[in-house]
Structures are given as C-alpha cells and as structure tokens.
Amino acid sequence: MSFSLFGSSSTSGGDIYSLLTEYNNIKNGTYYKVVKQYYAKQASAAKSTANKSKDSSTANSTTENTANKAMTSLQGEAKELKASADALTKTGKDSLFTQKEITTTDEDGNETTTMGYDTDAIYSAVKNFVDDYNSVMGSASSSLSTKLQRQADYMKNATDNYKKKLEDIGISISSKGTLTLDEKKFKEADMNKVKDLFNGSSSWAASVSSRASTIDIFANSEANSGRTYTSGGGYNDTYSTGNFLNGLF
Numbered sequence: 743m744s745f746s747l748f749g750s751s752s753t754s755g756g757d758i759y760s761l762l763t764e765y766n767n768i769k770n771g772t773y774y775k776v777v778k779q780y781y782a783k784q785a786s787a788a789k790s791t792a793n794k795s796k797d798s799s800t801a802n803s804t805t806e807n808t809a810n811k812a813m814t815s816l817q818g819e820a821k822e823l824k825a826s827a828d829a830l831t832k833t834g835k836d837s838l839f840t841q842k843e844i845t846t847t848d849e850d851g852n853e854t855t856t857m858g859y860d861t862d863a864i865y866s867a868v869k870n871f872v873d874d875y876n877s878v879m880g881s882a883s884s885s886l887s888t889k890l891q892r893q894a895d896y897m898k899n900a901t902d903n904y905k906k907k908l909e910d911i912g913i914s915i916s917s918k919g920t921l922t923l924d925e926k927k928f929k930e931a932d933m934n935k936v937k938d939l940f941n942g943s944s945s946w947a948a949s950v951s952s953r954a955s956t957i958d959i960f961a962n963s964e965a966n967s968g969r970t971y972t973s974g975g976g977y978n979d980t981y982s983t984g985n986f987l988n989g990l991f
Contacts, residue, residue: 813965816881816890820958823874827951830867830940838864839937859933868940869923872913875950876920882957883919887964890957894919897953904939904946911936 830838844858882894898919901908905915912927928936940947 810965812881812885813961816878816885816961817958817965819874819877819881820954820961823871823878824951824954824958826867826871826874827947827954830871830947831942831945831951833942837941838867839933839941859937861929861933864933864936865925865928868913868928868936869925871940871947871950872921872923878954878957879919885964887960889960890964893953893957893960897950897957900949900953901946907935907939907946911939 832838834840839859841857841859843855844860845853845855847853879894879897882890882897885891885894901915901919901921908915908921911931912924914922914924916922939945942948
C-alpha cells in the first residue's frame with residue numbers, strides 16, 4: 743500500500759520519494775525560509791516605491807514653492823515699476839517736470855538764478871524707472887508662464903516703438919529688451935524731449951505703468967492658481983510644473 747502526506751492513494755516509488763523530500767523540506771524549514779525571503783523582497787520593493795513617491799512629492803513641492811516665490815517676487819517688481827513710472831507721469835504741482843528756480847555758480851563764484859528743470863532729480867527718477875523696468879523684463883521673460891512671457895514681449899515691442907526718441911536722451915535698448923541709461927548724455931539732453939517720453943497720461947512711461955499693473959495681476963493669479971487638467975489632457979496655463987510636463991509630450 744502506498745500513501746501521501748494528505749491521504750492515501752496509489753503512487754509509485756518515485757512519487758513516495760518526492761513526497762518524503764517535500765516533507766523533509768517542510769520539517770527543516772526550507773519552505774519557510776523561501777517564503778520569508780520572498781515577502782522580505784516584496785516589503786523592500788514596496789518601501790522603495792514609497793520612498794520614491796515621497797521623494798517625487800518633495801521635489802514637486804520644492805518646485806512649486808520656488809515658482810511661487812518667483813511669482814511673488816515678480817509681483818513686487820511690477821509694483822515698484824508702476825510706482826517709479828507714476829512718479830514720472832505726475833502732472834501739476836507734484837510733477838518732477840515743473841520748472842523751478844535753478845541757481846548755478848560759474849568759475850568766478852558768480853551765481854545766476856534762472857527758471858529750468860531740476861535735471862538731477864529727473865535723472866534720479868528715470869534711473870529708478872530703468873532699474874525697475876529691467877527687473878520686470880528679466881523676471882517676466884524667464885517666467886514659466888506663457889502669459890507673463892507675452893506681457894514682457896508686449897512691453898518690449900511698445901518700447902521699441904520709441905527707440906529713436908529714447909536714444910536721443912541717452913537710453914538704449916538691448917536685444918533682450920533691457921534698458922541702459924547714459925547719465926552724461928541724459929543730463930545734456932533736451933529736457934522737453936524727456937518730458938514728452940515720461941510725463942503725462944499719454945507718455946511712454948504711462949503705457950509702461952499700465953503694463954506693470956497687468957503683470958502684477960497676472961503674477962498674482964499664477965501664484966494663487968492650482969494645477970488642473972484641461973479638457974485636452976494638458977495642464978492649465980499656470981506657473982507650475984504643469985507647463986514643464988506639457989513640454990515633454
């Protein structure tokens with residue numbers, strides 16, 4: 743009569759040998775070790791996947807925080823540009839272009855008082871404007887947001903329309919749209935030409951002020967908008983890593 747571990751049956755000698763070997767493996771704990779090793783590998787793989795997921799989540803969070811800070815910084819730059827532009831566009835008694843008594847002293851020590859523009863004060867205000875303009879142009883142009891990139895392009899194109907007039911007063915435009923102010927040439931320029939460019943609601947500075955307000959609004963919107971999918975399966979147009987992902991596919 744032959745047998746098996748789990749009931750009687752008709753088996754050959756080879757089958758009995760196999761069953762005894764299996765029994766011996768169970769008794770010695772071989773199967774237990776194999777099963778234990780298998781589940782240990784499964785646990786290790788699961789842990790590795792969890793760590794990768796955590797690392798990915800941390801990386802995404804870091805990217806979003808960096809982008810959010812960039813948008814907040816751009817907002818501040820846009821506000822400063824609007825403020826420096828508005829300081830130049832003011833008219834009336836608060837205008838920088840209101841002529842006043844200017845006293846000069848010649849090499850013999852003789853003083854002469856005439857009515858004219860305060861060139862030093864105007865230059866200082868224009869220098870602040872140029873510095874703020876360049877900050878906004880740089881940040882908006884390098885933004886991940888296509889909306890803000892377009893605003894930078896609009897501002898550059900509008901400024902290009904005044905290229906000759908700006909050069910006449912010592913302001914040049916680079917290929918990237920940033921400005922360079924030549925102090926000597928500016929102070930020697932016709933201040934009436936400077937006034938035409940910077941003073942009043944129809945001036946170039948006024949148009950820059952308006953564009954700075956738009957950039958401020960867009961930067962605020964980008965910083966506070968969440969990443970959502972569009973109906974086409976892409977991310978919406980925000981500053982977030984969604985724009986980066988869209989570029990990969």
